Structures are given as structure tokens and as C-alpha cells.
Amino acid sequence: MAHRIAVIAGDGIGTEVMPEGIRALEAAAKRFNLDLAFTTFEFGSCDYYLEHGKMLPDDWFEQLKDFDALFYGAVGWPDKVPDHISLWGSLLQFRRQFDQYINLRPCKLMPGIKSPLAGREPGDIDFYVVRENTEGEYSSVGGKMFAGTEREIVLQETVMSRIGVDRVLKYAFDLAQTRPRKKLTSATKSNGISITMPYWDERVAEMAKQYPDIAVDKFHIDILTANFVLHPDWFDVVVGSNLFGDILSDLGPACTGTIGIAPSANINPEGKFPSLFEPVHGSAPDIAGKGVANPIGQIWSGAMMLEHLGYKEASEAMVNAIEAILSEGNSQVLTRDIGGQGNTRSLGQAIAERI
Amino acid sequence: MAHRIAVIAGDGIGTEVMPEGIRALEAAAKRFNLDLAFTTFEFGSCDYYLEHGKMLPDDWFEQLKDFDALFYGAVGWPDKVPDHISLWGSLLQFRRQFDQYINLRPCKLMPGIKSPLAGREPGDIDFYVVRENTEGEYSSVGGKMFAGTEREIVLQETVMSRIGVDRVLKYAFDLAQTRPRKKLTSATKSNGISITMPYWDERVAEMAKQYPDIAVDKFHIDILTANFVLHPDWFDVVVGSNLFGDILSDLGPACTGTIGIAPSANINPEGKFPSLFEPVHGSAPDIAGKGVANPIGQIWSGAMMLEHLGYKEASEAMVNAIEAILSEGNSQVLTRDIGGQGNTRSLGQAIAERI
Ligand SMILES: CC(C)[C@H](C(=O)O)[C@@H](O)C(=O)O
Ligand SMILES: CC(C)[C@H](C(=O)O)[C@@H](O)C(=O)O
Numbered sequence: 001m002a003h004r005i006a007v008i009a010g011d012g013i014g015t016e017v018m019p020e021g022i023r024a025l026e027a028a029a030k031r032f033n034l035d036l037a038f039t040t041f042e043f044g045s046c047d048y049y050l051e052h053g054k055m056l057p058d059d060w061f062e063q064l065k066d067f068d069a070l071f072y073g074a075v076g077w078p079d080k081v082p083d084h085i086s087l088w089g090s091l092l093q094f095r096r097q098f099d100q101y102i103n104l105r106p107c108k109l110m111p112g113i114k115s116p117l118a119g120r121e122p123g124d125i126d127f128y129v130v131r132e133n134t135e136g137e138y139s140s141v142g143g144k145m146f147a148g149t150e151r152e153i154v155l156q157e158t159v160m161s162r163i164g165v166d167r168v169l170k171y172a173f174d175l176a177q178t179r180p181r182k183k184l185t186s187a188t189k190s191n192g193i194s195i196t197m198p199y200w201d202e203r204v205a206e207m208a209k210q211y212p213d214i215a216v217d218k219f220h221i222d223i224l225t226a227n228f229v230l231h232p233d234w235f236d237v238v239v240g241s242n243l244f245g246d247i248l249s250d251l252g253p254a255c256t257g258t259i260g261i262a263p264s265a266n267i268n269p270e271g272k273f274p275s276l277f278e279p280v281h282g283s284a285p286d287i288a289g290k291g292v293a294n295p296i297g298q299i300w301s302g303a304m305m306l307e308h309l310g311y312k313e314a315s316e317a318m319v320n321a322i323e324a325i326l327s328e329g330n331s332q333v334l335t336r337d338i339g340g341q342g343n344t345r346s347l348g349q350a351i352a353e354r355i
Numbered sequence: 356m357a358h359r360i361a362v363i364a365g366d367g368i369g370t371e372v373m374p375e376g377i378r379a380l381e382a383a384a385k386r387f388n389l390d391l392a393f394t395t396f397e398f399g400s401c402d403y404y405l406e407h408g409k410m411l412p413d414d415w416f417e418q419l420k421d422f423d424a425l426f427y428g429a430v431g432w433p434d435k436v437p438d439h440i441s442l443w444g445s446l447l448q449f450r451r452q453f454d455q456y457i458n459l460r461p462c463k464l465m466p467g468i469k470s471p472l473a474g475r476e477p478g479d480i481d482f483y484v485v486r487e488n489t490e491g492e493y494s495s496v497g498g499k500m501f502a503g504t505e506r507e508i509v510l511q512e513t514v515m516s517r518i519g520v521d522r523v524l525k526y527a528f529d530l531a532q533t534r535p536r537k538k539l540t541s542a543t544k545s546n547g548i549s550i551t552m553p554y555w556d557e558r559v560a561e562m563a564k565q566y567p568d569i570a571v572d573k574f575h576i577d578i579l580t581a582n583f584v585l586h587p588d589w590f591d592v593v594v595g596s597n598l599f600g601d602i603l604s605d606l607g608p609a610c611t612g613t614i615g616i617a618p619s620a621n622i623n624p625e626g627k628f629p630s631l632f633e634p635v636h637g638s639a640p641d642i643a644g645k646g647v648a649n650p651i652g653q654i655w656s657g658a659m660m661l662e663h664l665g666y667k668e669a670s671e672a673m674v675n676a677i678e679a680i681l682s683e684g685n686s687q688v689l690t691r692d693i694g695g696q697g698n699t700r701s702l703g704q705a706i707a708e709r710i
Binding site for chain 2: 114138151199246250
């Protein structure tokens with residue numbers, strides 16, 4: 001039976017890297033005899049917003065809910081639509097309404113990619129950031145009072161629920177158990193953010209009791225970002241709230257020199273709703289339209305999607321193809337951001353052929 | 356007339372680096388003919404808490420309010436007192452009650468200190484982080500409901516006021532005007548934190564109108580942390596909320612390899628209350644008691660204190676002495692964290708003599 005994949009390319013370079021993501025997935029499908037059926041949607045982009053006054057049609061939930069996965073490009077174009085409108089009107093809706101409460105992002109120093117950190121080699125940095133993806137600091141509760149006056153005051157509530165915290169911790173601990181080092185680091189800020197963060201620490205301590213085989217430590221987010229730079233080799237699985245996970249999963253890839261190629265998965269582990277797979281990079285209006293964007297983030301996200309659908313071997317073949325092409329370092333093929341003279345298409349094609 | 360300085364060493368290595376901070380200040384006072392009168396306080400430490408059941412005496416405000424400045428070591432010892440109690444009971448009280456609404460932290464790559472970033476030399480990284488220091492994410496408003504049950508939910512309010520936001524922005528813009536590059540970067544997250552952060556952006560845009568000579572840009576905090584690692588040379592003055600400023604002012608020093616030596620100032624610019632000067636590093640229970648802590652953060656904080664008191668020349672002499680001793684790189688003198696075989700005292704003495 002075919003796996004039905006909804007494709008939403010979004011804005012900017014999202015529309016340029018998406019075809020390469022699909023090309024690679026089709027190559028993997030051919031080699032491993034998988035049946036993938038792609039359906040493309042125009043909504044979820046700023047152009048759609050300009051035409052319809054909203055990012056998504058009213059029945060988007062109905063239209064998408066029975067797909068096996070969402071394959072997503074990048075959304076946002078601040079000159080057309082303010083970011084908080086485009087993002088809350090699309091991506092953040094999917095994460096919440098489809099209860100994709102895990103945001104999973106590998107941070108891995110790849111061959112052929114230069115880390116901005118001195119003296120780090122492939123193998124030195126290889127960890128996962130597990131981010132809570134539905135609540136916490138990204139809340140929709142709050143407002144403004146005395147608007148427009150000197151006394152103006154703006155409030156926004158951070159919301160943590162036991163259900164919300166425990167389920168992301170459980171996922172992170174389970175993931176740590178599959179890793180050779182069996183280590184979990186919790187991101188906190190309980191010394192400064194004195195209500196929600198001590199609660200987060202409490203739940204981590206409670207969950208840790210059920211995983212005596214996992215080595216657990218915690219750092220305040222300020223020193224944790226410092227340690228990503230100073231000691232990236234310390235980390236194995238790092239778990240954080242919505243905001244802290246967001247920060248760490250950009251900083252981590254930056255430390256591996258791969259912010260433009262890092263993938264991510266927004267997962268509903270129970271499979272009640274479709275999960276969503278997207279590159280970490282945004283829509284990059286500055287380079288959009290030139291065909292030079294690096295498609296690896298999209299392709300690697302496709303690999304995470306195949307793993308999620310149960311095709312571990314096919315997924316690994318995709319990641320191996322990426323690593324092989326990066327190792328070879330053929331400058332005709334590689335995009336400019338990683339030192340080549342090629343373009344989105346040349347790199348996408350090379351990876352698809354290798355698969 | 357003497358300048359009255361209240362000295363609170365706090366916990367752990369705070370008590371070890373403080374004497375070196377005072378030694379250096381006394382050297383500067385002698386050379387520049389300043390009259391500094393130090394008064395030492397025992398409160399504000401975890402040992403004080405264990406004895407008195409609180410971090411500060413009830414009349415701390417009265418005892419301290421007429422000093423010209425507070426010279427502060429480091430507080431916190433989690434095995435004795437949970438961090439959120441020791442910090443909210445001391446440092447965070449001072450910041451709020453003395454309305455020290457600016458937290459100012461230089462990030463400067465110093466000679467003789469190796470940056471963890473590949474290929475960066477002194478001169479490449481030289482910026483300030485200006486952090487809002489009294490409100491924002493560090494609020495005392497919130498609580499827990501359905502405690503101990505499955506439905507448990509914890510709320511904490513982020514609070515931004517127009518007064519609070521505008522005054523830190525004004526300080527940051529004014530600072531940018533004193534710098535050769537006249538550049539200001541705002542840390543935001545208005546695409547995800549959809550109420551307070553768009554408000555922050557609004558106020559930045561409004562304030563920018565009054566400073567047409569300042570080049571202003573903004574980044575979301577996730578990509579901003581990435582850019583600290585990838586492009587630290589982009590930054591001149593970076594302004595952020597309480598939490599974002601906290602993160603950036605640990606990450607910035609980490610990128611300059613100086614997390615153990617970075618200084619900070621908690622400033623009440625109007626001089627209505629005393630300002631507070633403290634190293635960025637914490638109390639470091641792991642190395643406390645060994646006499647090996649690096650005293651430069653404390654000494655450099657002393658230099659910031661002298662500048663605040665109006666002694667620019669004396670302040671510069673202190674920073675120059677630090678740079679000179681670091682440049683010479685005499686391993687008998689330097690502490691272990693920066694590659695030497697000396698200790699807290701040898702390094703402190705060398706700097707004091709140089710002054
Ligand atoms: C100790 C802690 C509460 C404090 C803060 O977060 O403000 C520290 O990290 C700092 O930056 O001064
Ligand atoms: C675009 C933005 C709302 C989003 C987030 O902060 O979640 C992005 O940074 C991400 O990490 O997926």
C-alpha cells in the first residue's frame with residue numbers, strides 16, 4: 001500500500017530545495033521498492049496569504065490529517081507577511097493541531113564540512129536535540145494593557161503541563177537508551193526562571209528514576225550554550241523546552257558548520273496524526289530565486305521521514321549518499337555555501353544518483 | 356571624599372577571587388590617587404543562609420543603599436541551598452530593589468587567550484551585550500494548579516513594560532553611539548513568542564527613529580546564537596531581554612574563550628541606587644577551596660566599577676594590566692584554566708603590580 005505524503009514547499013528557497021528532496025526520496029523508493037505517493041499543496045506560503053488573507057484554508061486539518069507524513073520546505077517572507085503571522089498561521093498550527101510534540105534534530109559533524117570550532121573532526125560532534133514542540137514559552141496566552149501609554153505592559157504566559165513535560169522527557173530518555181553513551185542532558189534555567197523551570201527539573205529527576213541506566217546531567221541554558229561551543233563532545237541527547245530546544249537546535253548545527261544542511265522532524269510518536277519533516281533552515285529571502293540553496297537539509301529531512309515510516313535501511317542509504325557526496329568534495333557538484341561552484345540541482349542530482 | 360564600596364564575596368571561588376579584585380583596585384587607587392573605602396559583608400552567601408534561614412538580613416536594603424557601589428563575588432552552592440532560593444534571595448534582589456536595569460557585559464577576544472572558534476584573533480571579536488536586568492522572563496508571577504496530579508499545570512508570566520523596555524533600549528542605543536561602528540543588534544523571537552517579542556520589536560523600531568546614525572538589525576535568538584559562533588565579527592552592541600541577554604552574555608564570552616575571566620556590571624544609570632559589579636563566572640563548587648580560580652573576572656569587574664565611578668583612566672590602566680600579563684604569558688603566573696601553572700594569588704599579584 002502506498003504511503004501518502006503531503007508536500008508543502010512554502011516560501012523562498014523552500015520551493016527550490018523541495019524538488020531535490022523529492023528526487024532523492026524517489027531514488028530511495030526505487031532502490032528499496034517503496035511506494036510513496038506525493039500530493040502537493042499550495043497553501044502554507046506567504047503568497048497564498050496575500051491571495052486569501054490566511055495562510056491555510058479552513059479545512060486544512062481535514063485535508064491533511066490522513067496523510068502518512070508531511071514533507072515541508074520553509075515558510076516566511078517578512079516583507080510580505082510578518083513572521084509571527086505566517087508562522088503561527090502554518091507551521092506552528094501543524095505542530096499543535098497534529099500534536100507533534102517532539103522536535104528532533106541531529107547535530108552531527110559531517111565529512112567535508114568545516115566546523116567553525118577549532119580542531120573538531122567528524123566523530124567529535126554527534127548528538128540529538130529533543131525539543132518540546134507544543135507548549136512552554138510558545139504560548140498563545142497573554143496580552144497588552146494600557147496600550148499606547150507610558151504605563152503600557154505586555155504579558156505572555158509560559159505554560160508547562162505535566163503531560164506535556166513528561167512525554168517529551170520520556171521520548172528523550174528512550175532515545176538515550178538506543179545510543180551507545182546512554183547520556184541525557186537537560187536544559188534548564190531554574191536559577192532565574194523560578195516557577196516553570198524548577199518544575200521542569202523536578203520532572204526530569206522523577207523520570208530519571210525510571211531509567212537507572214541513563215547518565216543524567218543538567219545545565220542552565222546560558223552555560224549550556226557556552227558548553228556547546230567549548231565542549232560539544234560532552235553531549236549525546238539534549239532535551240529542552242520549546243524555546244531552549246529551539247535555540248540549541250540552531251546553535252548545535254552551527255557548531256557543526258551545517259546550519260544550512262541540518263534536518264528536523266516534528267513527530268507525533270503515537271502516529272495518531274501525521275508527523276512533519278522539514279529542514280532547519282528558513283526560507284532565506286536573500287538567496288531565494290537564484291537556484292543556489294543547499295538542498296541537503298531537505299533531503300536529510302526526507303531520510304528522517306523514511307526512518308519514521310519504518311524504512312531504516314532506506315533512510316540510512318540516503319544519509320550515506322549525503323556523506324559520500326560531501327566526502328568526495330567535487331566542487332562542480334557542491335553548492336557555494338559549502339565551498340563549491342554548483343547549484344541546488346547539481347547537488348540534489350548527485351545525491352539522488354548516489355542513492 | 357572616599358568612595359564607599361560594599362564588598363560581598365558570596366560563595367565558593369567568590370571568596371577566593373575577591374581579595375585579588377581588591378588588591379588590584381587598591382593598586383589602581385594608589386597610582387591614581389583615588390580614595391576607596393571597602394566594607395565587607397558576610398551575608399549573601401549560602402553559609403549565611405544555613406545559619407540564618409535567609410540569604411540577607413531584613414535590613415539589607417538600608418545597610419547597602421548608601422554605598423557608591425557593590426563589589427560582588429559569586430553566589431550559589433546547590434548542595435547547600437537550591438539555586439533558585441540562593442539567587443532570588445540575593446543577587447536578583449539587588450538587581451531589582453536597586454533598579455539595576457542594565458546588565459552590561461563586554462565580549463572581547465584578549466591577547467594570549469585561545470578562542471574555541473577557528474582562526475579568530477584579538478581584534479576580531481569585540482562587542483557588548485546589553486541585557487535588560489529587572490523584568491521580562493525572570494518574573495515572580497505564576498504558579499501551579501492541580502499539583503501532584505496528572506493534570507498538573509505550571510504557569511509563569513513574562514512581563515514587559517514600556518518603561519522597562521524603552522530604558523534598556525535607550526542605554527544600548529546611547530552606547531552604540533560611543534562606538535566606532537555605531538551598530539546595534541536586537542535579539543528577538545517574535546516569530547515564535549508571539550505577544551511579548553513582537554512588542555519588543557515594535558519598541559526597537561520606535562527607538563531607532565531617534566537614532567538615525569545607528570545601523571540597526573535584529574535576529575531571532577536561535578539564529579543569533581548561531582551567528583555568535585559563525586560571525587562574531589558582525590556584532591558591536593547587542594541588546595536583549597533578561598533571558599536572551601543572559602544567554603548571549605555567557606555564549607559571547609565562551610566564543611572569546613574567556614568565560615572564566617569575563618566581567619559584568621549591573622547598573623542603575625541614574626545613580627539613585629548603587630550599581631553592582633561581578634564576574635560572569637559562578638561560584639564553581641568543583642574547584643572551590645583549591646586557590647586555583649582565575650581572578651581576572653573579578654579584577655576586570657573592578658575596572659568596570661572604576662569607570663562607572665568616573666575614573667576612566669584608572670579603569671583603562673587595570674584593563675591594560677590584564678592584557679599585558681595575558682600577552683606575556685608567563686606560565687608561572689597564569690592560572691591553569693588559561694594554560695599556566697600559577698594560582699589565584701600569583702595572577703592577582705602580577706596584575707596588581709603591573710597596575
Ligand atoms: C545566577 C543566575 C540567576 C544569573 C542570571 O541568570 O541572571 C547568572 O546566570 C547571571 O547571568 O548573572
Ligand atoms: C520559524 C520559527 C517559528 C521556528 C520555531 O522557533 O519553532 C523555527 O525557528 C524552528 O526552529 O522551527
